Amino acid sequence: MKRFLAIAALSIASSACPASATAPKHPQKAAPKQAGKATPKASAAQGTTSYASRAEALRFADDLAARRGLDREWVRQAIGQARFLPRVPQLMLPPPKGQAKNWNAYRSRFVEPVRIRAGLRFWQENAATLARAEQQYGVPAEIIVGIIGVETIYGQHMGGFRVMDALATLAFDFPAAHPRAAERQAFFQRELEQFLSLCDRTGMDPFTPRGSYAGAMGMPQFMPSSWARWAVDFDGDGRIDLFGSPADAIGSVASYFQAHGWVTGMPTHYAVDFDAQRLQLDTLLAPDILPSFSPASMADKGVLPLGAGAQHPGQLALVELQNGGDAPVYVAGTENFYVVTRYNWSSYYALAVIELGQAVAAARDNAR
Known part of the structure; x- marks a missing residue:
């Protein structure tokens, strides 16, 4: 969903990717598993003009390659083949001033029968993994279930935008009308750098992953910097797969919350x-x-x-x-409510996550 950006809750830049499998260094890299990947709509998720003719984009590629020790031609090729997505800058603009917020309407989008039923299935299928994550990280299963449910309905809707195109569009064509345009554009340039570094480390083809219009990926909709810093190989198969491994998604959400200060046993x-x-x-x-x-x-x-x-x-x-x-x-x-808003900087989002998790927990109790 990441439309309030996860957006920005996933905004902290990071360094090395933990527990990634060693992979061949450069082009044609292995694609990640993407269970339930949505088919992109041509009008929204397919690009138009490429960045190969944009001098500033290629200068960025050269600088990125030099700083990260990446193959210069591979980085130039990846950025040059990325395409501008005309709808994405529009989606990044804040709502018009004076537009009233409505908690009840917002809540009804997420705490509703479809997500509750899907959440119950997800919890039943992954009960042991959720219990292990709660034991290891101290984060309640219902919070993890609430996050993945709000974000992607448990992997059913992970986004149809090519992540490479979305990040390039926001790195080089962030809308100037945004009140924090310079800050946000710099953020997405860092995310593009993190994404290409992640692809280099893991052998992932930059043009395979699909995600949100902001470049968030997988069941928990992690931005590339969050994947690099907090994602974990929770199923022990030697690689991190937030698209196809519920265990990795569960462990990574718990890891994120622990790192952001979750206090075990404290109410939200x-x-x-x-x-x-x-x-x-x-x-x-x-x-x-x-x-x-x-x-x-x-x-x-x-x-x-x-x-x-x-x-x-x-x-x-x-x-x-x-x-x-x-x-x-x-x-x-409480402090834990604040931690939930670090995933997405919105109190509406945080309470929707909490109440969806509670609703799924109640459905699980009734099903026993």
Whole structure:
């Protein structure tokens, strides 16, 4: 889905790829397994003009090859054969200002019968692997199930864009109208570099993988830097395959959360009540989703974390989820809620992941 970009939750650049199998160095590299790969639509996912005639793209290729120690002609050929995807820059633009957010509408896209049934099958088929990931990384199975369900419906929809084309388009033609255009373009140039380095290390043909319009790949929709830094060979076959191996996808999501500070046993959020006489809503919302208030401090400002939230040992954030013209929904997010937003920088996304995982867990309990 990565349309809020995973987008950016997967935005940290990285170094070497762990546990990758040794492969021949250069062209025609072995393709990864891609169970359930979508067929790209010509209007959206197939490119038009190539980057072979773009001097800045070839200069980037030469610089990348020199810095990474890659074969210069292979890198130039890969970038030169990449094609501009005219729809992709449009998809990167933020929604128009004033467009109301609606938590209930957003939630209904993800916490719904199709994903819940698919999640139940996924959990039943991979129960031992999910239990092993939870034991090894401390991340609950329902969070892992929620992520993979929201991202790709458990591998059913992994994206139809050639990753090479999507990353090249965003590296060299990121839309100037974006409010953070320079920063985002630099990010995608780093991701293109990481992707070609990954292909070089693993023997993957750069033009085989399909993914999101932002270049996210596989069942968990990892950006190349996240694949390089946090993906793991959880099925022990000597290679990392986020397209075809549910075990690798499960272990990699758990690895990502552990690396981003997941605290084992901590809830993600608590319900809240308001004390209207003391309410300092603007002050509590100012840090956004960054946990910044103790339960006592939050209560002093008129928001009372309920249940165990009143004794929460760490900091909390007041999370507001707007509901169109209806009243917003509020929760007190913990450090673990914040960790979920590191996968995708959106409180709406995080709560959808959490509630889908809970719904699948409830379906599993009922099926026993």
